Amino acid sequence: MRHLFRTRYQQDIALWRHNGDRFWYALLALIVLLAPAVLGEFYIGELGAVFIFAIAGVGLMLLVGYTGLISLGHAAFLGIGAYTNAVLLAQGVPFLVTLPIAGLFTALCGAAIGRPTLRMSGLYLAIATLAFGSIVGTVFQKWTAVTGGFDGFAVPTPYVFGMSIEGATGIYYVSLAVLVLVLLVAANLLRSPTGRALVAIRDSEVSAQSMGIHLARYKTLAFAISAGMTGLAGALFAHYVRYLAPDAFDVLLSVQFVTIVFVGGLGSLRGAVLGAMFVRLLPQFIAVVRDSLPFGIGRLPGLEPSLFGLTLVLVILFQPGGLNGMWLKTKQWFQAFPFKRQASFRRQKSYARSERLR
Amino acid sequence: MSLFQARDISVRFGGIRAVDAVSFDVHQGEVFSIIGPNGAGKTTIFNLISRIYSATSGKLIFEGEEFTRTPAWRIAGLGIARTFQNIELFPNATLLQNLLIGRHCHSRVGFIAELGFLPSVRKAELHHREKVEDVIAFLGLERYRDSLIANLPYGVRKVVELGRALCIEPKLLLLDEPSSGLNVEETEGMGFWIEDIKKDLGITVIMVEHDMSLVNQVSDRVMALNYGKVIAMGTPRAVQSHPEVVKAYLGGEVDA
Ligand SMILES: Nc1ncnc2c1ncn2[C@@H]1O[C@H](COP(=O)(O)OP(=O)(O)O)[C@@H](O)[C@H]1O
Ligand SMILES: [Mg+2]
Numbered sequence: 001m002r003h004l005f006r007t008r009y010q011q012d013i014a015l016w017r018h019n020g021d022r023f024w025y026a027l028l029a030l031i032v033l034l035a036p037a038v039l040g041e042f043y044i045g046e047l048g049a050v051f052i053f054a055i056a057g058v059g060l061m062l063l064v065g066y067t068g069l070i071s072l073g074h075a076a077f078l079g080i081g082a083y084t085n086a087v088l089l090a091q092g093v094p095f096l097v098t099l100p101i102a103g104l105f106t107a108l109c110g111a112a113i114g115r116p117t118l119r120m121s122g123l124y125l126a127i128a129t130l131a132f133g134s135i136v137g138t139v140f141q142k143w144t145a146v147t148g149g150f151d152g153f154a155v156p157t158p159y160v161f162g163m164s165i166e167g168a169t170g171i172y173y174v175s176l177a178v179l180v181l182v183l184l185v186a187a188n189l190l191r192s193p194t195g196r197a198l199v200a201i202r203d204s205e206v207s208a209q210s211m212g213i214h215l216a217r218y219k220t221l222a223f224a225i226s227a228g229m230t231g232l233a234g235a236l237f238a239h240y241v242r243y244l245a246p247d248a249f250d251v252l253l254s255v256q257f258v259t260i261v262f263v264g265g266l267g268s269l270r271g272a273v274l275g276a277m278f279v280r281l282l283p284q285f286i287a288v289v290r291d292s293l294p295f296g297i298g299r300l301p302g303l304e305p306s307l308f309g310l311t312l313v314l315v316i317l318f319q320p321g322g323l324n325g326m327w328l329k330t331k332q333w334f335q336a337f338p339f340k341r342q343a344s345f346r347r348q349k350s351y352a353r354s355e356r357l358r
Numbered sequence: 359m360s361l362f363q364a365r366d367i368s369v370r371f372g373g374i375r376a377v378d379a380v381s382f383d384v385h386q387g388e389v390f391s392i393i394g395p396n397g398a399g400k401t402t403i404f405n406l407i408s409r410i411y412s413a414t415s416g417k418l419i420f421e422g423e424e425f426t427r428t429p430a431w432r433i434a435g436l437g438i439a440r441t442f443q444n445i446e447l448f449p450n451a452t453l454l455q456n457l458l459i460g461r462h463c464h465s466r467v468g469f470i471a472e473l474g475f476l477p478s479v480r481k482a483e484l485h486h487r488e489k490v491e492d493v494i495a496f497l498g499l500e501r502y503r504d505s506l507i508a509n510l511p512y513g514v515r516k517v518v519e520l521g522r523a524l525c526i527e528p529k530l531l532l533l534d535e536p537s538s539g540l541n542v543e544e545t546e547g548m549g550f551w552i553e554d555i556k557k558d559l560g561i562t563v564i565m566v567e568h569d570m571s572l573v574n575q576v577s578d579r580v581m582a583l584n585y586g587k588v589i590a591m592g593t594p595r596a597v598q599s600h601p602e603v604v605k606a607y608l609g610g611e612v613d614a
Contacts, residue, residue, distance in 0.1 A: 009487040012454070013480065185473050192472035192479055193465040196451075200459045203448035210408050210446075211526070212434035212463030221469075267450065 013191050015184075032176060036169045045168035045240070050280045051175035052236045055182050057260040057272035059229030062186060064258070065266040066195065067222040068202030070126045073113070073133030074257045077227040079140055079249030081106045081234025083147055086155045086244055095158035095165075099178075102235035103228045110227020114220040133254055140246035153244040171239045178236060179273075182229050186269055189225070198222055230257075252305060259308050263315050265322025274323040282307060359422070361386045361562050362530055367406055367416030368586075376402045378586035379416070384530070389556050389563045391573045393597070394583035395606055400566040401443055402586075404532050407564075408433050408440050420530065434463040439528035441519045443535045443566075449508040453518055456507060457493060460525030461486040493521045497551065513544045520551065524559070531555065533565040537572050545572055552576045570598065582606070 006012065016022045036044050056078060063069050085102040089095060117128050140147050147153055157164050158174075165171060189195045197218045200208035209215055238244055256279050264275025283304055290299075297303070315322055321329075360383040369377045377399045384390045392400050405411045407418060409430040418426045420436055428436070439460075448456050464486070467479045494500055497517050502510060507518065516539065523531055536552065537545040549572050555561050556576070567573050573580060573594055580597040582590040590600040597603055 009484050009491075012487070013483050188475040188479075189472055191483070192475065193462055193467065194469060194472050196455060196459045197462060199451050199455065200448050200462075203450055204446045206410060207442065207446035207448070208459075209410070209430045210434060210440055211459050211522070212431055213459075214429075214431045 015187055036172060041168050044172050046280065046284065048168060048172035048175045048236075049240055050276050051172070051179045052233050052240055053256075053260060053280055054273045054276035055175070055179050055236070056230045056233035056257055057264065057276045058179075058182050058186050058269060059226040059233070060257050061261050061264070061266075061269060061272040062189070062198070062229070063222050063226035064261045065268065065271070066190070066202060067198040067219065069121065069219065069222065070258075071129040071223075071226070072126050072251065072254050072258065073129035073131075073136070074226075074230050075249040075251070075253035076133040076136035077106050077110060077230040078234035078237055078253065078257075079136060079246075080109055080227075081231030082238040082244055082249075083140065083153070083234075084231070085235035086153055086238045087146060089156040089158065090153075095160060098158075099232065099235050103232040106231020106234065107224040107228030109231075111220050111224040113227070114223025115216075118216050118219055130251065130254075133249075133251060137246065137249055140249065147244070147246055149246060155238045155242050155244060158239060165239075171236060175236050175240075178232055182232065183269060183273075186229075190269075194218070194221070255305075256308065259312050262312055263322050265324030266320075268322075268324040270327070271322050271324035274327065278311075278323065279308075282311075359386075360384060361421060362407075362564070363417075363419040364403070364407075365417040365419065367403075367413045367418065369402060369406060369411055369414050375586050377406065377413075380583070380586070380588055381416075382581055382588070382591065384562060384564055385578075387556065387560060387562055388578040389552065389565060389576045391565045391567055391577040391580045391594070392583060393567065393570075393573060393580060393603075394589075398583040398606075399586040400583055401534055403583075404440060404534050404564075404566065407438065407532060434526050434528075437526075437529035438532065439523035439526040439530070440532035441523050441534055441536065443538065445512075445515050445519055447507045447515060447519055447522065450506065452504050452506055453494075453499060453502050453510070454490065454504060456518060456522050457490040457525045458486055460522040461489060463526060464489075489527070490525055493524045496524070496554075497521050512539050513541070516540060516544075516548070517551075520548075524555070524561075528561060531561050531563045533563060533567075535566055535568060537567060537569045545569060548572070549575045574598075 011017070016025065032047075035047060039047070056074065060071065060074050063071055081102040084105050085098045088098040088101060093101075113129065113132050117125055120128055141149055143149075144151070157166050159165070160170075160174065163170075165174060197208065197213045200211060200213055201215060201218055201222075205215060241248065260272060260275035260279050262275070263278050264273070265271030286304055286307065290303075319325060362384040364380055364382050366379045366381050367377060368375060368379050380399075380403065382390075392403065394400055402411065406413050409425075409428060413426060416426070417424055420438065425433070425436060448459060451459070465482065467482050471479050494503060497520065499514075499517065499521060502514060502518075507515060510518065516536065520533070520536065533552070536548050540548060552563060552565065553576055556563060563576075565573075565577070577594050579592065580594045581588055582597050582600065582603045584602070584606040589602040589606060590597045592600075
């Protein structure tokens, strides 16, 4: 076990607690920066998509994992970000302007949906956001003047400082930069009064209020931040797919986002990234093993959504800490090495309130 | 002058009058206890003061200002903190985080500054931490600093909740059954803390309590309540021997 000897309060608000952490994260940064030199175009594209989903995952994590509010409509926010970005680009607005505008506009939409659903939680909120998602989806289909409807919308090539970022590698680096920024902002919020207010609302609304926390303001803020980050992801997603189809932003995509936060591990930013890796890599994995599966399972329609659903259920039942929880336990096991800590690996039975979906 | 005044406050839930035209004054620096059988309306009075419930009629006054209609989230900022009968901590956060949330009403940093964790935020955080550490030292909670609340024993959680209320740096502290669920030793400790809170920190306390020895140990004045009505008020001794109070506790009918 590692014990941290603290001599200053500064140490508790630092982003990295040990030099060891700093080393591993620097190594990871080096690997992802150099990956395009080694991996082919396809893999870089897919890794870029992992980053994009991780950005949305961090956004949804703040809402679900830290504020305890559920949303089944986040695909709509991704779509709003994607269309805002693409439409503005088509008007000739530069990418470095459309990207933040896509984020800000989606944040406004988030606040607009957060406001009327203030008194809802759990199942009611799930249904309200689901309805919101399908309304927005319909708007994408019917508002052909702007979105092009089912004809689709060809996303213009973005330029950053005069350089066109056409190929997968360009989007890869932009997505990586946005992901790092979003993670940094989220970590900063979480070590500030606002982040603590969100956690307080998640754990007990009545006592959050007695601590001076304005529930309506912070819930609306949580929705806005969450939607804003998802909008940024949407702007990048537009460039990943290159051609926007209105039915891409459906409930199944929203469920994938929810899977990211639950499988990744509620209440952890690392979990959001791990969850995004899982959600993006599972379909690839299925594609690879599809043909070698027995009894024609591989040819069953709906194999992918079923597997997503199954993992979601299994994780909630057996591993409430998600991938992040597994990661922490494994790390602990190595640190404690010759001593086994049986209890760490026993099935967890306690659920956080946010996990019970009030 | 009184720090806090309740003027004829009433609240009804459906048919029952949970609190019925209750008036009392709490003086600066005293420990004022509210006693009464279960269902008498003691917790409801606290919920009215913390504005979780709205009084059907009557007035609440703190430091000469009426706050009968002030929204609940502003109460901490006025300088009124409370604990709950059935502990309402933030179970999936650490003790340190719980106490830091108690500092929320003192936070003045802007949202944009928080996004970048600017030096102003860092400085404010360090200041809050120092205040929180004072409370941790005061209540002797050092060894639990980084524990999740969900993993702490009940007795400790009760103390943490007291600590979280102290982090608000209140002028008035409402304690709802601070000794419930505690063993004899822990109750004694709670008594000493309440005395210290009054003497050393100069905080005025309103306490709802069933344990009469604790009430006698710390209270300056006591108010007895039954069926939402005040039945006696005065020194601890006088109230306990008041015939109405004796009757209420023996379960006899009280003439309306
Ligand atoms: N939110 C509520 N809705 C309906 N009845 C309530 C509510 N809160 C309290 N009561 C009723 O008010 C009465 C007083 O309750 P309470 O103040 O909790 O008593 P105690 O003195 O034991 O703290 C009880 O009859 C209780 O059932
Ligand atoms: Mg009570």
